[in-house]
Amino acid sequence: MLDFLRRRWLRSAVTEATAVPEPIIPSNFVTRAEAARIFTELDGDRSTNWGWLEDGCHYRAEAASRKLTHIGIQHHKAWVLGWINEDGTRERPLTPYRQLIGEDLISWDFHVAPAVSIINEANQAQVAIMDPTLFDGYCSPLRWLRGMKTKKARFYLTHKDVFSYNALNGAWTYCPEEEKFQRIFLEYKTKEPTNFPRLSASESIKC
Numbered sequence: 001m002l003d004f005l006r007r008r009w010l011r012s013a014v015t016e017a018t019a020v021p022e023p024i025i026p027s028n029f030v031t032r033a034e035a036a037r038i039f040t041e042l043d044g045d046r047s048t049n050w051g052w053l054e055d056g057c058h059y060r061a062e063a064a065s066r067k068l069t070h071i072g073i074q075h076h077k078a079w080v081l082g083w084i085n086e087d088g089t090r091e092r093p094l095t096p097y098r099q100l101i102g103e104d105l106i107s108w109d110f111h112v113a114p115a116v117s118i119i120n121e122a123n124q125a126q127v128a129i130m131d132p133t134l135f136d137g138y139c140s141p142l143r144w145l146r147g148m149k150t151k152k153a154r155f156y157l158t159h160k161d162v163f164s165y166n167a168l169n170g171a172w173t174y175c176p177e178e179e180k181f182q183r184i185f186l187e188y189k190t191k192e193p194t195n196f197p198r199l200s201a202s203e204s205i206k207c
Contacts, residue, residue, distance in 0.1 A: 028074040029119040035128045035138050038073055038116060043132040050132040051193025053096055053106050057133065058164040059185045061112045062175060064130065065160045068114060077162055078115040078129050080145055081154040082108075094148040096134055098196040106194075109167035111148060115157060127157065137201030147199050 093107035113131035128138040134147040163175040
């Protein structure tokens, strides 16, 4: 059954041979209850500063990934990139819902968060995005996109070691050396959290 699910996932994976890392085949599935516990574990780590919206998602995702590795949870990283048309023009950037109408809106060229593979009650494979920055629980990729006010974007699932994405040249990068990572992450950890409520992982979202 799992071999079938993995083949099915490969057929649906989005790939760009010249720009994107090797696609990940979901494996080591967890239950919904286990996914909920994993989310709670990550959300409870206040040192990650999930409430800061401006930038730094790749540092938060890397810190969460290290925590998951430490507690023995196999996982991936999920990415959403703003859509680029065939003529090279960009669609509207990713705009997190956690903002007030009329504010100077924060927007992103990309966003990243940890993800685990789950099996639901119908024995179907799904991806669970762990993003306490936007949601109060784990969510599906589609709900995740809608949390950034978009349905037209590029979604990727990569190995956990992929660290960041350069929207200017389309390059994927791996984690910098440890001293630099800790120094910059410390700056993000001390930022003042954005005081907007998170989205519900269970309620409908329109975009």
